[in-house]
Amino acid sequence: MRTDSGNPVSRRSFLKISAATIAAGAAAGSALHAVYETPREKGIRRVPTYCDLCFWKCGAIATVRDGRLWKIEGNPLDPLSRGRLCPRGTGGVGAHFDPDRLRTPLLRASERGREVWRPVSWEEALDFLASKMRAIQTNYGPESMAAFVHGIGGTFLKHTLKAYGAVNIAAPSFAQCRGPRDTAFRLTFGDDVGSPERTDIENAQCLVLIGSHLGENMHNTQVQEFANAVGRGASIIVADPRFSVAASKAKFYLPVKPGTDLALLLAWMNVIVSEKLYDKEYVGKYGFGFEQFAASVVPYTPEWAYPETGIEPETIRATAREMARYRPATLVHPGRHSNWYGDDTQRERAIALLNALLGSWGRKGGFYIPSSMDVPGYPYPAVPKPSRPALRAMSNKFPFANEDISTSVREATITGQPYPIKGWMVYATNLINSLPNQDETIRAIRQLDLLVVVDVIPSEIAGWADVVLPESVYLERHDEMNPELFKQPFIALRQPVVPAPDNQKPNWWIARRLAEKLGLGAYYPWKTIDEYLEHRLTAGGYSYEQLKKQGIIRGKQPPIYFDDGAPAQFDTPSKKIEFYSTQLAQAGFDPVPKYTRPDPGPPGYYRLLFGRAPVHSFSRTQTNPLLSDVMSENSLWLNAREAQKLDLKSGDYVRLRNQDGKLSNPIKLKATERIRPDCVFMVHGFGHTSKALRSAYGKGASDAGLITRYKNDPLMGGTGMNVNFVTIEKGA
Amino acid sequence: MSRFAMVIDTHRCVGCQDCVVACKTENNVPEGYTRDWIAEEVHGEFPTLHLELRSERCNHCSNPPCVACCPTGASHVHPLGGVVLVSHDLCIGCKACLAACPYDARFIHPDGYADKCTFCIHRVERGLDPACVSVCPAHCMHFGDLDDPRSEVSRLLASRNHHALLPEAGTNPNIFYLT
Known part of the structure; x- marks a missing residue:
């Protein structure tokens, strides 16, 4: 059943299962009725699309009244929003009306960092940009043009950059956000946690949150499932220095000393191993290196952890037993933003291992096995082979990074090593606020021949740019479609609801026009975004018309738990869940996580x-x-x-x-x-x-x-x- | 007869303010104002704490002081569900109702009239829930008729512990919080 479409966009994970489409109406008949069959009102128009207020990409339906954007609600067909957006999504209307948004292309008219601009036409802005990019190509090679992107809107700009020959395209969401978690879970289970996370909160009987503040951290589906878990009385354990909203719902609140979470995790595992509370059958069947792991956690008793964490030994034991009591429906949530203390991959690996002990990966109430619908990629011409590899491939400094590291690109920009980085394209990420140490970012910017920012608002990074390109907001544009990797597979469409108010353009138009200016027009065989979307959907056997009307096409959900027939495969060297990581041992790292006490900071701080x-x-x-x-x-x-x-x-x-x-x-x-x-x-x-x-x-x-x-x-x-x-x- | 009420589950509520934003878009509430808000009530000492988050708004009281004090009859009780409303064209903006309301639920709209939650009567008349109820991602809000013993709100109040705000004010509020 699995086919490889070569889709360049969707994440093709090792365990991905392809899913066939089903008629959406049958699955969600009543929900559809509520949205589409409400009495027709004069002057009212409803357009389905998907949200862009965060990366969750919830299906939404926008309402226009008398030609003016009125409100946005969740699309009941959408498995992410289930008909209810989060407050940001509900407030998405405000992105269209934002008085401070960018309105026209700008060229810098003063020194960098002094927000003095000259409004120009798109032709002038793109001509200038293309000439600067050509100069970098000639003087340094195209690898010296780097990019920082956030979100699905970067798809087409990345295509243009790859056609140009760029190889360093970093997402700050890796090295500043989810990277340690994804790396740790890949080392342990051979696969990412993904986004949206494959957490089955809906069915968890025990949910453990470590610093993760669901409810304040508004990842829609997870918050909905969290509220359901609270509503049905699931046992919730929260470890956080702050009494978060989630903590207020918890049966056990552990006010852990900041930076000592790994000590708590090791002590939990010590209890579960020493009291033999783990899932022996699961560990025996799927685990690798359990004996070495078990020996390694022996010293980490609750009594050892007490002075580190501030959590009393009896509380550590009680919560460990609570987790074991509900296994495998105990979900130790890996969180998302996980760059905390510098030993984060090892902390996240401890989270992965605790889940492995509880047998929750691939099990109901733990981590499900997601799937996505097969939408073939567009048959683009092959991009040129780079003459120099990406920075990441030229260094052994961070051997387990599988994505470009934004801060390494910054460092190379400052040092010029191993080769100069002279241009940055920044899409939808405010680097001044997303990268640590603003002085280093500014020092890097001063080394650049070109900084171009594509965004909807004049963010701090735009203030440093030579060229600012105003993108239309999501309610005014088409975008890449989203064949989501999720519990319930589906395809979502973003399409314009209202026109852009000024001289803003969609990212696909900017990317395509820039390619033409660079003499790379051949890389865009399609003329309009409709043509692109329709081509891909038709190739996958889906109807563009149906998607335009509904905003969502849902697929059939294959088994999502091992117990129901989802494949229990682990893309690790041992093809098992690695309690002991030979990969880490070979690279000189701890094969089982070890605790180091965090720097307590200066007294009085x-x-x-x-x-x-x-x-x-x-x-x-x-x-x-x-x-x-x-x-x-x-x-x-x-x-x-x-x-x-x-x-x-x-x-x-x-x-x-x-x-x-x-x-x-x-x-x-x-x-x-x-x-x-x-x-x-x-x-x-x-x-x-x-x-x-x-x-x-x-x-x-x-x-x-x-x-x-x-x-x-x-x-x-x-x-x-x-x-x-x-x-x-x-x-x- | 019908008596509309809201029953809000404080266990499920995460205080995300989606109810506030949804009300603002649904009702075009002007910038700088909101008709509903989140209250945070903390008891205890760290780390032994109790937190209650409440989505609050006009209580659509059965004994509404804002109606009793209105000199023009602008503040009135609608026959449908006993919803307390303000007729904009009759309101002179005298603020007597703002002073009378023990819940601080009213404000003067920039156009000069007293404004507040309407229970989204324009939606309710069409068979829809108020915007705040229908948007809530925590599914913590319920709307219905207390005069109907089979309604969800009646059943929730019959089966769960609950409280209302300032019962001592004698207003007979119709918003209830499950605890």
Whole structure:
């Protein structure tokens, strides 16, 4: 049944199962009725599409009233949103009306970093860009043009860059976000956790969250399933220095000392192994190196872990037994943003191993086996063979990275080694706020001959660009389709609901026109995006007309659990679940995770922690008028007794100074019982310094500005960022 | 007769404010204002804490002080479900109702009239749930008729512990929180 379509876009994982299409109407008849058959109202038009407020890509239906965009709701046919968007998705209307959005192409009219621009036509902007790219090609070779992209919208720009000869195309979502987790799970199970994560929260009887703050971290499907788990009384265990919303739903809340999660994980495994609570049949059948692993966790008793973590031995035992009691329907959630302390792949490997002990991978209530629908890739001409490999392939520094490392591209840009990087294309990622140590980013930018930013808002990175290309927002454009790898396979379409208000263009148009300017028009055999989408869908045996009408085409769901016939295959060297990793041993790393005590920081300082709020995505949504109305600034969480000591109260404005003397914007204090006394917390994405983001400029403080230090994960090059410490200064 | 009510499960609520954003788009609530909001109530000392998150709005009281005090009759009780509404054309913006409401649920719209939650009566009349209920990703909100003992809201209140806000105010609020 499995066919290889050669699709360049969808993730072709080892365990991917192809799925046949079924008539969508039959599967979701009643849901369809509710949305499409409501009484026709005069002046009302509904258009299905999928959301772009984050990377979850929920199916949505936008409503236009009298020609004006009115509201967006979830598409009931969509397996991700199930008819309900998250607050950001609901507020997506605000992206269209955002008063601060980019409106026309801009060329820099002053030195870099001084936001002085000259509005130009698309032809002038792209001619300039193409001439600069040709100069880099001639002077240094096309490999010296690098790119940073976030999200599915980068598909066509990446195609143009590859046709040009670029090889360094990094997603900060790897080395700054999910990389350690994906690397650890690949080392253990031979496959990624994926995005959307293959977590079966819906059926979990015991859910363990380590720092993951679902509910504040608004990954729609997961939050829906989390609320269902709470509603049906699932046992929830939360380890977090902060009493998160998720913690408030937990049966066990473990206020773990920041940076010691790995000690807690090792102690849990010690209990489960020593009390023989693990799934012996599963471990015997699928496990490799269990004996070495078991011997390795012997020293990590709960009594050993107590002084490290601050969690009492009896609580560690009780929670370990609780996990074992519900196995295999116990899900130890791997989280998503996992670059915390620099030993993150090993911490995530401990999470993977704990799940393996509980037998939850491939089991109901644990991790399901996802599938996607086969949509063949477009038959493009082959891209040129690079004369120099990607930076990642020229270094043994981070041997387990399987994606380009954004911070390594930055470093090569600064040093010129192993070859110069002279151009950056940045798509939909605000590098100033997404990479740690802003000074290093700016130092790299100063080495560039070209910085081009394609985005919808004038983010901080756009402020440094030579060329700014305004993209239309998702409600105004077509995009790459999404044949999602998920529990229930489906294809989703993004299509325009309303026209772009000014001179913005969709990414596919920009990418195609740039290719033409570079003399690479032959790489775009299609003329319009409709032609591209229809070609691929027809080749896969699907109807473009049906997809346009419904927004979603669902496939038949193959078995998703081992017990139901999903293939139990592990793409590891041993073809088994690797409790002991020979790959790691051979590369000189710990084959079973070991604990190192984190740096406690200078005396009198608080560890700086950051996280998410449900109404904002990264630093991309603070000018959205709907979302900023609900949350216009972040606040600093400080333990109430610490606040008292400092003579501070909620609502006071303070500044943070980090260990390197870096001072933050003023930020409003939240004196609360809901956090440990040794750390502070803020939501990421605020404290904008781009003056062009008029409605968000200077509101709240930026965690990114205070993250001057980072600790590289030696396995995959991730940047652990929870290694900065701050003091609090009174007054604005 | 019918008496509309909202029953909100504080166990399921994650305080994400989707109800707030959905209300704003559905009802074109002007920038700077919201008709509903999330309240966070914390009890205890770290780490032994209890947190209640509540989606709050006009309680559509059965004994509404905002209606009793209105000098023009703009604030009124709609026959459908006892929903408390404001007739924009009759409202003079005197703010008596803002002062009378113990829940601080009203504000003066930039166009000059008192504004607040309508239970999305324009949707309810068409057989739909209010926007906040239908958007909630945690499925923590329920809307229905308390005069119908078989309704979901009646069954939830009969089977679960619950409380309402400021019962001592004597307003007989119709929003209930499951605990």
